[in-house]
Amino acid sequence: MRILVVCGAGASSTFVAQRVRHAAQDRGLPYTAFAGTEQSLPIDLDAADVVLVGPHLSHALPRIHADAAHRGTTVVLLPADIFGDLDGTRTLTLVRDAIGAAGGSAPIAGAPPPA
Template sequence: MKIMLVCSAGMSTSMLVNKMREAAKQQGIETTIDATAEAGLANQLDSTDVILIGPQVRYLQAQITKKAEPHGVQVDVIDSMAYGTMNGEKVLEQAKKLLG
């Protein structure tokens, strides 16, 4: 499973990426989790399973979904409370639910 977190510059999600990696390791889940700016996302679509968008750029959801759909990539906005508290476990659960 490859999860990509998207924000305007790719920086505010970096700490959340680390928390999600810790949660995945504790749960024994093999996954790749990275962060990127929206501008760099197009190069990642073929190798990504889930895109989670930072709440501060939720306005990008329709645009990103349109680009991701042909690649079979699931897209959602990160839960605001989980993002604000940097709850990596909760955001990881959100990604897992998107994949079913």
């Protein structure tokens, strides 16, 4: 499972990616996590199974949803308090819940279906 964490400039996403990567490793899960920015998203999406979108990018969610839908990538809008998840376990739970809800496919979590 390849998890892309996206924020505006890449700083906060780096911390979230590192934390969720460690949480997955602690549980023996074969997940990788990497950080990206809103600008690098079109390229980074090709390497991701799940995209975690920083709460400050909620305005871009419809565009991210559309870009991810073409690739079958699950999108999750992170809650505003996610940066307090210091050990990554809560973020990992969000990923696992989104994947479980997808049932093996990749619906988009946290966003309305396309019109």
